[in-house]
Structures are given as structure tokens and as C-alpha cells.
Amino acid sequence: MLWSATARLSANPSPLHLPVSNQSITVFGKSKPSRVRCSHSRAMESNDDTSKAKGLSFDDFLSKKPYSPPTWASHLKPIPSHVFSLAHLPTPIHKWNLPNLPQNTEVWLKRDDLSGMQLSGNKVRKLEFLLAEAVAQGADCIITIGGIQSNHCRATAVAAKYLNLDSYLILRTSKLLVDKDPGLTGNLLVERFMGAHIQLISKEEYAKIGSVALTNVLKEQLLKEGRRPYVIPVGGSNSLGTWGYIEAMREIEEQLQIRNNRIKFDDIVVACGSGGTIAGLSLGSWLGALKAKVHAFCVCDDPDYFYDFVQDLIDGLQAGVNARDIVSILNAKGLGYAINTSEELKFVKEVAAATGVVLDPVYSGKAAYGMMKDMAENPKKWEGRKVLFVHTGGLLGLFDKVDQMAPLVGNWQRMDVNESIPRKEGIGKMF
């Protein structure tokens, strides 16, 4: 178990003995403008500065606004012309008291799992840019593609519906299940609530044909039917989507400024699944004031694939930097994409029990597990550092793991009640 592997690094004998209730939880992102972007040019024009600063303006949410980038990113090309306000930003940052950290290492958590849009996590930041382009092009529906429990596909279905667009989702599943009703577990329930059009494809067909050709086939069909589809690639990861996490870096900078830069993060740690999040974060960290080292833990493919992929994304913005200079990618795939060992799931459960933070098992769970393993194996690399871990959401994915999780959770019993206890009046009888 990872916790016991790391236990020797700390005097704290067991994560389960962590004095959770005594933790000093420092949060920033709350007692200040609730939308960082209101302080810069993305804000809507309004005379009501006070309500805007408090995030009270309901004209802001779901509005499309002209976009101007942070000054340090203004040389990138192309710069998106517009952005939708879909997420609840800024997401909070708080201290994450993980047990068994190397000496004097602090871990802070950027809560992008709290970005809103029905638990859309990191995906909503990319969709703010992608859907602005879709609407500008006059699209009436969105096509995208991913795994059967794709958080990205679900986030797209939700955001599209908010903007009155239909969604068509190509979902990859096993050969055995491809002809069957996919059910309602996790992300599927939300997608089907949204009325998303789901088309299943087997893993083998996906591998053979590829996501680009598959989305093209569907696009041609929809065009023939007179629809105006806009295609979003896997994970929303293209150069336009990359702006979502360039913006997130501006948000983090502004959150730090509000605290008079009393904290400075040395490292940023995040999961990598299709590459767009790390492309934006590492470019933003490199170009902006923070200059934190970005460590990505990839949960599929391998680091070399992602260095090349990120290079393509940042070349698409004419950034003129080498991906290998701005991000370090480590492998956290384990048994394979979306497949968990019971040790990983136990880790997710123990982090929740120790800190109150629920990680998804497919992305942030594997990334945090990978980070703790690296900290245990290379403590000197992390000692004394202030680390910002970006929780990218994906909580609905947990529901796909309940069978595997069941043996890890206990804590229930039939309450022992004596039939003779007299009733006291309270709130109703609830039946």
C-alpha cells in the first residue's frame, strides 16, 4: 500500500491518525472577487462594479465576451476572439494536508473539481473557448468523442445544452458491450438526461479508424441531414482548448497576488489524459510570472507520446518553446487507462478519509498516487517545496468503480434501537 510505503518519510505513523479536525485550512479564492476574470478585460461591460466584483452579476454567467489574453501570452497566435463564461471561477485553492509528505513539503490543492457545470472539472475551461468558436461559426450541434465514461463528453453535453446546442457523442466501449444499451452509470446518466445522441464504437474500431476519421464520418452524416455540426477533438485538447489552462494560470497568478504573493508555488502537479490541460498550464507557467515546474502524470499512452502531442499544441500557438523544457511527464498509467489496482483505489479512499477530498480514480487519483510514490522514492526532489496539485474533477467516474470499491469501505451497522423507547415530537415521521 502506498501509504505504508511513504510512512517512513514522516513521524506520522498512519494517515488514518491524521488530526483532520485540527488542520488549518487556508483557502484563497473566497473573500475576494469571486470571478478573477472580472478584474480584467474578459469582464462584461457594466456600471455595477460592486455587484460585479462580488460575482453577483447574473449577466456574466453563460455570456459570450470578447477575449484578450494575459500580457505575457499576447504574442501567441491565434488568439481566440471570444470566450463563454461557463465555469464558476476562480476555483478555490487550499492547503491539502496529505500525510507522510517529505520534510517541509507543502501541498496545496487547486479545486478545479469545483468548477461547476454539473461537475465538469477541467473540461469546462476548454469548453469556454471551444463553444465560443462553435457558436461564432453558427453551429447547431456539437460532435465529440471519448471513452464510455468520458468526463469530457459529459461536460460537452451539459455545456452544449446550456447554450441550446445538441450533442452527438461517440463513445468507445468493449466489443462485448458495443451492441448493448450502455446503461446509466456515472457520466452516462447525465449524458442521457441531456438528451445527448450516443453512438457506441468498439475499442478495436476506434484503434483502427481513429478519432479524427470517426468524427468526420458523423460530421458528414449530419451535414447531409442539414445540421451544422462543430467537432471537438478528444478531451477538447487542441490549440484553442489550450487557452483554457493558459487562463487558469492567469487565475492562479491573480489569486496569489491577492495574498500579496505570500505563497509562491515551486511545482504544479496534474493528471494528463489527452494533453490540453498540461499544454496550457506549462505554457502559462513558463510565460507568466509563476515559473513553477509543471509535473504531469499521464494516465494513458506514454510520456514520449505526450511530449510530442503537447509540442504540436503549443506549436499551434506559435509559442516557440520546446515542450520538454516546460513540462516533466511521468507515467502513472498503472494497469492501463481507466483500469485501477486495488492499491490505487485504497489510496483514493484513504485520501478521502484523511483529508475530505474525493479524487476520481482515473485521473487525479492516479496522478496523486504517482506523486506520492515519487515523493517516497525521491524525497530530496520534493523536500521544502510548495506544490500546487490541480484536482481536475471527474467524480462521476467513481460510480463505475463501485464494485471494486465495495470491499474497501466498511463503517455501517444496523442501529441498535429498543422498541420501548418513547417517541418524542420532532420533524415529522418521514413517511
Ligand SMILES: Cc1ncc(COP(=O)(O)O)c(C=O)c1O
Ligand atoms: C477528470 C479529468 N482529469 C484530467 C483529465 C486530463 O486532462 P487532459 O485531457 O487535458 O489531459 C481528464 C480528461 O482527459 C479528465 O476527464
